[in-house]
Amino acid sequence: MKALITGITGFVGSHLAEHLLSQGIEVTGTIRSHSSLRHIRHLLPDMRLYECELMDPDAVERMMTEVRPDLIFHLAAQSYVPLSWESPAETLTNNIMGQIHLLEAIRKLDLTPKVLIACSSEEYGQVQEDEVPVTEMNPLRPISPYAVSKIAQDYLGYQYYKTYNLHIVRTRTFNHSGPRRGEQFVTSNFAKQIAEIEKGFKPPVLYVGNLDATRDFMDVRDVVRAYRMALDYCQPGEIYNIASGQGREVREVLQVLLGFSTVDITVEEDKTRLRPSDVKVLVGDYTKFYRQTGWTPEISFEQSLNDLLNYWRHELA
Numbered sequence: 001m002k003a004l005i006t007g008i009t010g011f012v013g014s015h016l017a018e019h020l021l022s023q024g025i026e027v028t029g030t031i032r033s034h035s036s037l038r039h040i041r042h043l044l045p046d047m048r049l050y051e052c053e054l055m056d057p058d059a060v061e062r063m064m065t066e067v068r069p070d071l072i073f074h075l076a077a078q079s080y081v082p083l084s085w086e087s088p089a090e091t092l093t094n095n096i097m098g099q100i101h102l103l104e105a106i107r108k109l110d111l112t113p114k115v116l117i118a119c120s121s122e123e124y125g126q127v128q129e130d131e132v133p134v135t136e137m138n139p140l141r142p143i144s145p146y147a148v149s150k151i152a153q154d155y156l157g158y159q160y161y162k163t164y165n166l167h168i169v170r171t172r173t174f175n176h177s178g179p180r181r182g183e184q185f186v187t188s189n190f191a192k193q194i195a196e197i198e199k200g201f202k203p204p205v206l207y208v209g210n211l212d213a214t215r216d217f218m219d220v221r222d223v224v225r226a227y228r229m230a231l232d233y234c235q236p237g238e239i240y241n242i243a244s245g246q247g248r249e250v251r252e253v254l255q256v257l258l259g260f261s262t263v264d265i266t267v268e269e270d271k272t273r274l275r276p277s278d279v280k281v282l283v284g285d286y287t288k289f290y291r292q293t294g295w296t297p298e299i300s301f302e303q304s305l306n307d308l309l310n311y312w313r314h315e316l317a
């Protein structure tokens with residue numbers, strides 16, 4: 001069994017590669033010329049990397065002709081919501097065109113892989129309080145260019161299934177964290193600041209943005225297990241929420257992390273961290289996915305944050 005992971009050098013990609021390799025699956029990952037291999041260096045002897053710019057349709061077709069994967073996990077994307085307001089065109093172009101080139105290559109080459117499209121809870125956008133936890137039937141009310149790009153990816157997946165009968169499973173994944181999480185995202189940003197303060201690298205002040213937002217946080221290791229199961233057991237053409245069903249205010253992320261810290265820290269709001277519009281509450285109902293796969297999250301919120309903080313303590317050592 002051969003798997004292709006786009007975005008293998010990223011946070012989720014590296015954990016997914018570890019998970020698939022542990023199950024005896026052959027793994028190939030696409031990288032770009034300037035990609036950092038920091039998160040996957042330990043896996044290099046066991047897998048194959050293929051330099052391929054997803055924005056280049058010919059390069060994607062060449063790569064697919066050679067790799068001919070049985071499973072494709074399409075993770076590569078611009079995934080930082082605030083960057084999507086700064087660079088909306090780049091976010092939309094990258095996220096949409098990369099996927100079109102991938103799906104076109106599958107279609108033109110008459111390949112029959114099972115494909116997972118990593119979509120996002122951000123697509124639900126401005127959810128109303130009485131809609132929580134949201135099911136897959138909830139209206140989509142996107143409030144960032146990133147969310148719009150993910151809706152396009154989501155519906156392109158649907159369209160290629162309907163038009164060409166490709167085996168495409170779409171997942172709307174809620175927030176996930178854990179070791180190697182990019183430092184711009186909230187859990188990792190707070191954890192890294194704490195680790196820096198503990199080591200005396202910066203004064204004991206932790207800067208925060210909007211603490212009132214509520215999100216559904218999972219551990220990345222649960223998410224990659226879900227992705228594998230999605231291709232084993234889910235129906236092509238369908239969309240599935242991957243969530244924990246539990247909402248936590250960002251304030252709670254901060255409190256739990258501060259509870260693990262070994263020093264006294266003052267918290268200050270940094271206005272530059274506030275967004276032009278921020279989704280207030282995102283909590284998912286994952287009943288549909290559970291019924292299809294039996295998956296439930298296993299790693300607790302506290303454990304995940306503790307592992308993340310220890311990751312930063314180790315990285316900064």
Ligand SMILES: C[C@H]1O[C@H](OP(=O)(O)OP(=O)(O)OC[C@H]2O[C@@H](n3cnc4c(=O)[nH]c(N)nc43)[C@H](O)[C@@H]2O)[C@@H](O)[C@@H](O)C1=O
Nearest residue numbers: 079081120121122174175184185186208209210213250273
């Ligand atoms: C499912 C979805 O999940 C992620 O998107 P996100 O929810 O925007 O993630 P985040 O960690 O940047 O923000 C979470 C919340 O935390 C608030 N917040 C407060 N203070 C800070 C702060 O200092 N930094 C950041 N980044 N956020 C802060 C911020 O305003 C927001 O309400 C991506 O993986 C995305 O790709 C994706 O698909």
